[in-house]
Amino acid sequence: MSRGWKIAFALSVALNLAVLGLVAGAFLRHGGPMMQPGAVADGGFGPLAEALEDDDRRGLRRDFLSTRPDIREIRKERRVDAARLLTALRAEPFDPAALQSALAEASRRTADRIADGQSLLVKRIAAMTPEERAAFANRLERTLSRGHDRDARDDRDGNGRN
Structure with a gap:
């Protein structure tokens, strides 16, 4: 794989992690899209959370927040992950191992919260x-x-995936 493709792949992964971080941040701050009736969120259980009764949805959010009582620590970790990622991207000479390490740590933290x-x-x-x-x-x-x-309607209208 050429260096250009590696950088493009790394940027794509970084963007995906940033979006996931925004979703997780919205969840932690406001209950996020997965806790709002009628909304579907990513994360592997969005439709499941949407199908819960309001009391169960609120209880799930309360339970989640009780497992991670220090929201500031989560935000700090996200800032540290972002700083590591940016440092790795700007490094000269570029070190793919440092970028991989930054992405792996951010992915691990996100996966832990999802689990x-x-x-x-x-x-x-x-x-x-x-x-x-x-x-x-x-x-x-x-x-x-x-x-x-x-999805079927989007496919028929040409707005969906083929």
Whole structure:
């Protein structure tokens, strides 16, 4: 792989991490898009969180925040990750290993937060009665159908992926 492609790949990964950081920041500050009714978020469980009842959604957010009580520390970690990334990108001579290390650390922290959220989501669903879980499954099915219908419509209109 040429140096230009490596840099382009690294910038693409960095942009993806930045977007994920913004989503995580919105979640931590305001409950984020995954906690808002009618919204679908990335992170592997957005539609699941959307299908929760409002009380469960609020409880999930409260549980998540209780596992990470120091929001300032999370923000500090994100700033450190961003600074490491920028330093690696601006270094001359360019050191791909330093960039890889910065990206790996940022990815690890993000993956840890996502795993925590997924564990809490499973715990909340496991605490539901069979009737609540069935109602949740019905809401999830409707949520997923809306997304599927939207994707199909975008494909027909030429606005979606081919």
